[in-house]
Amino acid sequence: MPETEPHSGRCAIAGKPNVGKSTLLNRVLGQKLAIATPKPQTTRTCILGVYASQDPPRQIAFVDTPGLHRPHNALGRALVEDAKGGIMEADVVLLVTALHKNAGIDDLLGSEEMSLLDSLRDGGRPVVLAINKIDRLPSREALLPLLQQAQERFDFAGIVPISALGGDNVGGLIEAIAGELPPGLQFDPELLTDRPERFFAAELVREAVIRRTRQEVPYAVAVTIDEYVEEAKLTRIVATIVVEREGHKGIVIGKGGARLKEIGTRAREEIEALIERKVFLKLWVKVAEGWTDDPRRVQELTGREEAVPLGTPAPPAPEQEG
Ligand SMILES: Nc1nc2c(ncn2[C@@H]2O[C@H](COP(=O)(O)OP(=O)(O)OP(=O)(O)O)[C@@H](O)[C@H]2O)c(=O)[nH]1
Ligand SMILES: [Mg+2]
Structure with a gap:
């Protein structure tokens, strides 16, 4: 049965x-x-x-x-x-x-x-x-x-x-x-994830960097969202790609900014697919010397604070007129 x-x-x-x-x-x-x-x-x-x-x-x-x-x-x-x-x-x-x-x-x-x-x-x-x-x-x-x-x-x-x-x-x-789960339904039926959209936007930028860089760069890159504004026709996102060394910055930016441009295009397309809205994405690159060895910076740069407790739906992205 x-x-x-x-x-x-x-x-x-x-x-x-x-x-x-x-x-x-x-x-x-x-x-x-x-x-x-x-x-x-x-x-x-x-x-x-x-x-x-x-x-x-x-x-x-x-x-x-x-x-x-x-x-x-x-x-x-x-x-x-x-x-x-x-x-x-x-x-x-x-x-x-x-x-x-x-x-x-x-x-x-x-x-x-x-x-x-x-x-x-x-x-x-x-x-x-x-x-x-x-x-x-x-x-x-x-x-x-x-x-x-x-x-x-x-x-x-x-x-x-x-x-x-x-x-x-x-x-x-x-x-x-x-077959191994306890009986009963316990979650809000609307709940999909515990993270706000901006967390995933940062992740998709990081993915684009990982896919376009080699050696140690993918392991030492983090992304922060500086601005996430839902305007009438598009979502405006400003993000910073944080690398660990000056040399990595040059790699991410590429000759004449070519690699950063590719990263931006790919990340924008992926974010648009996720949030089903048009996106304007501006990227900066910053060096945080040796951040992967600093526990405090690791906490800040890995999006840990963004999670909301299970059972509460993730808050909507901040609505601001732009
Ligand atoms: N051939 C094959 N590749 C797979 C399969 N599942 C995942 N991969 C590939 O394996 C690689 C790693 O996949 P991820 O899903 O990032 O692996 P993960 O376990 O989440 O890795 P971490 O986040 O680093 O712990 C990617 O290139 C995937 O496309 C599969 O069923 N078959
Ligand atoms: Mg994984």
Whole structure:
């Protein structure tokens, strides 16, 4: 018989950097909320996205978390701490791990994953394992022994092979998570996320920078919003790209300002798609020497203060006449 009783709860999407957690969040929501790039440590703070279905009635408050890794600076420590906070508050933990060709069980459940699992072993909270990027496998047969070995390492509530990028089996994953949620509906049906639009605008600028720069620049870039004004015909946004060194500033700006222009165009298009309004975007570039090693600046520059408590809808963007 199909399940018709309402269920809802929080599900933390946890795992190493670059395994596809943010891609999965976007896939589940059917819209791009979290930025996702080929570079690890893209996500810097927990981001809530509520999945809701009517039949059966369900609400799953997914919390995309920064990737778990061994940190080497204040920024890395803040990311891991933030991720752990998001995981601790969840009803269900979704551990995402990624496959590459010829992956063995130690690639799938390595030291980062096992240390998270060990911390969850006695807590009584269900853990679902998503094995992502199955589109990279030449044949699905190779998966069978891995599934069995994974279950021997931890008593998972479910193990679901998926492709977050292609969408394969994401429905099956939602079923596995929903089966572990407490009964009742608890969230405002209008709630999609815990962040205001301006947070996502800053993230989309950061994504554009990450995608157009290399080496250490993507890891040491932050974006602040200086102005966010909804005018009659467009939203006017002024943002600052913060880099860590003078040399990075030149890289972001590019020859004759060419790279900054490309970044601006791409970010503007992405923000327009998200907020469904025309956008005027002005970008500045500023150096904050060594900010990734300064805990106070890390707090300021990673958008942590922007979150509102779960249960309260995100406030609308400030309305000002311009
Ligand atoms: N082939 C393939 N690539 C994927 C899949 N899911 C995600 N990716 C790619 O993996 C890369 C990392 O994706 P993200 O979603 O940013 O990974 P993340 O786990 O959120 O990473 P952090 O935020 O750094 O922790 C991106 O280039 C994605 O396009 C998948 O199912 N198949
Ligand atoms: Mg991410």
